[in-house]
């Protein structure tokens with residue numbers, strides 16, 4: 595397929611471009627700080643940029659009338675509303691974390707969340723020193739899945755791709771669930787799965803949970 599990437603010069607944009615080309619897909623369009631790269635009309639647009647770029651992404655998705663896969667975090671409520679509106683005309687897949695492991699993490703949280711009343715619960719997320727948002731979108735997803743207002747601590751260290759730990763403790767024991775992304779390829783693999791999932795769909799709003 596012919597892919598377009600918003601944020602194609604970034605850490606994730608490069609990872610996604612490399613993986614798609616490794617699988618014999620074609621990078622034909624991009625948008626980044628220095629503007630538009632155009633080789634051909636893309637069949638799908640992937641956005642891993644920043645929230646302030648969202649309106650441009652929305653403009654290009656409407657222009658090309660193609661599916662959107664968006665991984666950019668720290669989106670505002672009105673931007674989520676805009677995604678829902680877009681999804682009436684094209685398929686949209688949104689997730690703050692495209693790794694399989696975090697999907698399994700969230701299923702574990704769904705299982706245990708009603709069994710830890712009265713326990714102390716905290717989340718620690720660790721990312722690379724360049725990450726602009728805090729806390730991570732993934733940590734927010736874990737908190738939302740818990741359905742409890744728990745503290746989130748954020749560490750910014752070196753080139754860590756993405757660590758998340760959920761700690762739960764009562765006065766007699768500690769239980770933890772943890773996930774470590776060994777590289778950004780874990781996320782890119784999920785983006786590829788999502789692209790294959792939506793490429794022939796007409797419209798609809800999906801999360802990565804729907805994809806796997």
Ligand SMILES: NC(=O)C1=CN([C@@H]2O[C@H](COP(=O)(O)OP(=O)(O)OC[C@H]3O[C@@H](n4cnc5c(N)ncnc54)[C@H](O)[C@@H]3O)[C@@H](O)[C@H]2O)C=CC1
Nearest residue numbers: 601603604605606626627642643665666667690691692781
């Ligand atoms: N959903 C997921 O699985 C994952 C989500 N992310 C999220 O993806 C986003 C990007 O992460 P990274 O690639 O590490 O960041 P990055 O900073 O390396 O890449 C962002 C890209 O957007 C471009 N950009 C910034 N401002 C722009 C503007 N005004 N107009 C056009 N382009 C602009 C930058 O030049 C850069 O190429 C972040 O929100 C991050 O949290 C990151 C990894 C996995």
Ligand SMILES: O=C(O)C1=N[C@H](C(=O)O)C[C@H](O)C1
Nearest residue numbers: 667690691725730731732756
């Ligand atoms: O910025 C990153 O790198 C990541 N951001 C996402 C988040 O904010 O949860 C996903 C992943 O943890 C990597």
